[in-house]
Amino acid sequence: AQKITQTQPGMFVQEKEAVTLDCTYDTSDQSYGLFWYKQPSSGEMIFLIYQGSYDEQNATEGRYSLNFQKARKSANLVISASQLGDSAMYFCAMRGGTSGTYKYIFGTGTRLKVLA
Amino acid sequence: DTEVTQTPKHLVMGMTNKKSLKCEQHMGHRAMYWYKQKAKKPPELMFVYSYEKLSINESVPSRFSPECPNSSLLNLHLHALQPEDSALYLCASSQDVSAYNEQFFGPGTRLTVL
Numbered sequence: 001a002q003k004i005t006q007t008q009p010g011m012f013v014q015e016k017e018a019v020t021l022d023c024t025y026d027t028s029d030q031s032y033g034l035f036w037y038k039q040p041s042s043g044e045m046i047f048l049i050y051q052g053s054y055d056e057q058n059a060t061e062g063r064y065s066l067n068f069q070k071a072r073k074s075a076n077l078v079i080s081a082s083q084l085g086d087s088a089m090y091f092c093a094m095r096g097g098t099s100g101t102y103k104y105i106f107g108t109g110t111r112l113k114v115l116a
Numbered sequence: 117d118t119e120v121t122q123t124p125k126h127l128v129m130g131m132t133n134k135k136s137l138k139c140e141q142h143m144g145h146r147a148m149y150w151y152k153q154k155a156k157k158p159p160e161l162m163f164v165y166s167y168e169k170l171s172i173n174e175s176v177p178s179r180f181s182p183e184c185p186n187s188s189l190l191n192l193h194l195h196a197l198q199p200e201d202s203a204l205y206l207c208a209s210s211q212d213v214s215a216y217n218e219q220f221f222g223p224g225t226r227l228t229v230l
Contacts, residue, residue, distance in 0.1 A: 033215045043204050045159070045221035052216050091158055095215040103172070104219065106158035 002027045004094050006107035013082045014115050020067070021077040021110045023092030029053075032096045034075040035104070036066065039089040048090075051075055082114045119143075120222035122207050128228045131197060137225050139190040139207030145220075147213045148190040150182060151206040153224075159206055165190060166213050197229045 003026040013019035025034065036048040051059045051066045059066045067076040079086055092107040120141045129135050139148065147166050151159035164172035165184045173182075179201075181193040190207055204226050208219040 029215075031215060033217075035218055037221075042223065043153075043206075043226070044223040045206060045208070045219075047218045047220060050216070050218050103161050103164075104159075109156075109158055 002029070002094060002096055002105045004092050004105050004107035006092055006110050008110045009108075010111045010113070012113050012115055013079075015084060016081055018078060018080045019082055019112065021079070021090050021092075021112065023075045023077065023107060025073050025075060025092075025094050027073075027094060027096055029096035032094055034066070034068070035093040035095070036064070036075075036077045037091045037093060038086075039091065039109075041088070045091070049077065079112075084114050084116060087112060087114045120207055120209055120220050122205075122222035122225050124225060125223065126226045126228075128230065129194065129197065130230050131199075133197075134193070134195045136194065137192040137205055137207075137227075139192075139222055140188055141209040141220070142188055143209065143211075143220070144187075145209035145211055146187060147210045147217075148184065149208040149210075149219065150190070150192050151208065151221075153204040153206055163192075164213065171213070194227075197227075199229050202227055202229045 005024045032053045034051045038046045049061045049064045051068045063080045065078045089109045091109045093104045123138045150162040153159045162176045163182045168184045179196050183191040204224045206224045207222040210217040210219045
């Protein structure tokens, strides 16, 4: 069975500082994708970053980077230089490749609050 | 165009009403999804369409009826809903159902069932 675990229900960070949101996963698939989404209070899920299981380098997208440690089954999101607009719910998600499932498995989310 | 649109943004309906939610994308994506999201919870998958065919129904009650008229459109027909069906309904699309393709989500429809 596939599972995503986000152990931080809420996080605070000072504006302009970096913050790491934790995500661990469990899967028997050899190939899979890991994703992070941001959901502001407006409700829309915004895709942030993707890491494939066979990618050897950590993914980066602007201020977002994904710290991928395959052996530890972790895919932490690092946000550098936090901005007030980063305050939102963040979901880690996984999609398996070989088991035939098309489903995204979402974690329970981490609510991030950026302080001025 | 990297946008998924959903209408309406808000919907209030009685338990005897029939209504429809609409979703549209023009990114050429061949997979489309409906999710239900309750407050402070992650999205829950309801349906997956792949190349306009229903490929996954996550044991959703029959009062929810999906329809994919063409590759750009996805509808969710609602009938005889219950108050516990009140939630944010999110539509998403992806290039296909591969593990490596991100899903793009619409802004959602906030549904209230009275």
